[in-house]
Amino acid sequence: MADKPGPGTLSGDSQCLFSFGLIADIQYADLEDGYNFQRSRRRFYRHSLLHLQGAVEDWNQDSSAPCCVLQLGDIIDGYNAQYKSSERALELVLNAFKMLKVPAHHTWGNHEFYNFSRDFLSNSQLNTKFLEDRIPQHPETMPSDSYYAYHFTPFPKFRFILLDSYDLSVLGVDQSSPKYQECMKMLKDHNPNVELNSPEGLSEPQFVQFNGGFSQEQLKWLNEVLTFSDTNQEKVVIVSHLPIYPEASDSVCLAWNYTDALAVIWAHKCVVCFFAGHTHNGGYSQDPFGVHHVNIEGVIETSPDSQAFATVHVHADKMVLKGRGRVPDRILSYMKEETQLLL
Secondary structure, eight states, rough: OOSSSSSHHHHTTSOOEEEEEEEEOOOOOOSSSSTTTTTTTTTTTHHHHHHHHHHHHHHOTTOOOOOOEEEOOOOOOTTHHHHHHHHHHHHHHHHHHHHSOOOEEEEOHHHHHHHOOOOHHHHHHTTTTTGOOTTTOOOOGGOTTTTEEEEEEEETTTTEEOOOOTTTSSSSSOSSSSSHHHHHHHHHHHHOOTTTOOTTSSSTTTTTTOBBBOHHHHHHHHHHHHHHHHHHOOEEEESSSSOGGGGGGGGGGTTTTHHHHHHHTTSSOOOEEEEEESSSSSSEEEESSEEEEOOOGGGGGTTTTOOOEEEEEEOOOEEEEEEESSSOEEEEEEEOOHHHHOO
């Protein structure tokens, strides 16, 4: 196909250091095809499992196999809760991931919380915090158990951070808890609608019930990890279910307090990429500080004759994203330090 450059064109001459996989919004359910809330896009509930199996097969056979796969949340659909099939659906999807020859890192999205409580998720195979990297001499880089986030190093001088974008949320939380009350107040202060999933008339349309945000505690931890990475001249990739940059996303899909997360990231020079899901139709923008914000197209809205996943090949000067199906190829060059200093 003429519109997709070959690997040689994309990667140039620099050597690939390591690779990783990306997949988002599988949302599997044993249901006939349906539609999104606005009935504008078709959803292929059953076929999403076949798409995942195809992606796993591709990664396993890839000559430059990824060192890990990042699953960006919404692994099964919320409809499973209605049909009391949540655990069965999760088992089927996790069985597909078990065929993968490398570790999978799982983030949590709104559909995880439609199906399960936070306590259930913490004790499930969707908790991959055991894969975290600990820095004993810097205890401030150890995340708290009150949110689901961690960091790891797949290759020297590269650090990956998984964020919990539902740390502030009314989903999956005991309604009698102080945190639920606090988050419900925050939501209602910004969204006076009776239907809290509706952004109608909102000046900040991200304040809907199916989104969430980052606690100050988690943002303080993120700041500590990025400070460590700055000091040690690491490059950092951040992943989250919810996107945080308006130019790369529909405004209704952003994290509640995305500006707080951006403020922390922009105070550091180490972050090169922020990967998210949630939007289903994807998105991309590079912010003024050189961070690439990439939203991966959702498997759930991918027709049976296509695909939706990516493998990212990491080089010393850039990342080369090779998309499959409706995920486009991208070259994500790192901003040179002298350019950053001019901003």
